[in-house]
Amino acid sequence: MTRDDLFNTNASIVRDLAKAIGDVSPKAFVLIISNPVNSTVPIVAEVLKSKGVYDPKRLFGVTTLDVVRASRFISEVQGTSPDNEEVTVVGGHSGVTIVPLISQSNHPNISGEVLDKLINRIQFGGDEVVKAKDGAGSATLSMAQAGARFTSSILRAIKGEKDVVEPTFVESPLFKDEGIDFFSSKVTLGPNGVEEIHPLGPLNDLEEKLVAAAKVDLVKNIKKGKDFVAQNP
Template sequence: MYKLRATKPLWDVATKSFSTSNANNTKVTVLGASGGIGQPLSLLLKTNPLIQELAMYDILYSPGVAADLNHVATPCKVKGYGPGQIRDALDGADIVLCAAGVPRKAGQTREDQFNVNSRIVKDLAVSCSMMNPNAIYGIVSNPINSTVPLFSEMFKKAGVLDENKILGITTLGPVRVSSFISQEKGWDPSKIFCPVIGGHSGVTIVPVLSACTPAPDLSMDKLKLITLRVREAGVEIVEAKQGSGTVTLSIAWSAAKFADSILRALKGEKGVIECAYVKSNVASTRYFSNPVELGPKGIHKNLGMPKLNDYEKSLLEECLPILTQHIKQGEAFAAAKI
């Protein structure tokens, strides 16, 4: 059985474990870097001591955003790239984070969002597969249940697919559970870890609260409320913003945390575990989110599914047919001549 780790404060392990003078030669590229997620994500990455160079690519404003970030007093150098410059942005990148696309707005369905973002992700995947097929790719663009299969299929078409190097970033699920449990118990959320399996939207999200460390010792009714809140967290934020915005900052923080875990694994740290949505045979679906151990080449080991109680098994049964539909949607769009 793998040992799950609590959510560390950003850069906590990195700053203690590695010298920034010699070991720091990593380039990270953010696609969609000028958007609502891309900008705060890039700011967080700028402060990571394990990143030497940050490349920001977007169709608008990225040179200006990069100029702004270069005023932040950290060693990481930032450069912005616009239309026609994606090859330079990708060149030499060790990690590429795809945050491109439009957010899901109030009143929009998941399908509405996919209809827009699928074209964006497909075009970017084609470029990435030709220009830097060897990087580790973290997909943030929603809906992740479909965009990750789409992205992977484009690499497969190009004959360069490495299933261990394309990961859907589902870190937000465990981060939310940690936050919500901490609110109930008064605990430090950085000391809590709970795996979240399945997919990354609605009923495909399966928090495995029975595997939380430490055990929260909450009533079943309370655990069910936390599960529902995690599944509907996006709606909660849209309503709190009164329709003027959507989830951005918590996604950016979670993606930066995931990137830091990959960076630490690239530098040789062992036992780095995150939940990620990846191609596997863990469940009956072709893609599934669960804890994986990261290594220098992406996924070092898929740690499989934690033990589920009866309630969690019922959630998984609800998840799988819908997740299968979402996966097929992404694969079908990859196959279409659009």
């Protein structure tokens, strides 16, 4: 089972929750953790648009777990503490759409097989847990930790704290001209939600290739979400 397989169950649940949010609390900050995030976020956007209350600054896909995993797995390779690791993960939240930017981490020199295995584990760590639990759910506790971290970052920003930055899957200008309306990159959060969407920064050749591969899937995942709402309003 992949995150994409969850689409059939979760798409209509997320659509109906988005309808209720649009009716009852149209100014809410909406944090989507239900998978497949790459499609469920566009579903919420389409529903809110149909109700005339969509504010792209207030809709977020929660990709924090990818950052938590990246920090943890780098620290395992390097023998450090994950608390001290800083790593940006961009793209989306499934398989090859998860792109860790190791060249921008504290350990830009990790290379070769160690790097390949590290990237693969970050990209497929969620699938590893789902397979291990064999139908009994997903990475429950680490998801809770990641969700709590992202939510508290949002709350700190709402209260006026400056320079609160988290990678998150939002409506983004970064690759809009390639048909990719949503993309995860570092975002500065503020009292009204998205304050600034950061560019990806310098990428090495491998990361350029990883981003290119991510974009291929993201176009399809985003379209799938939009098409679902168009066909099942």
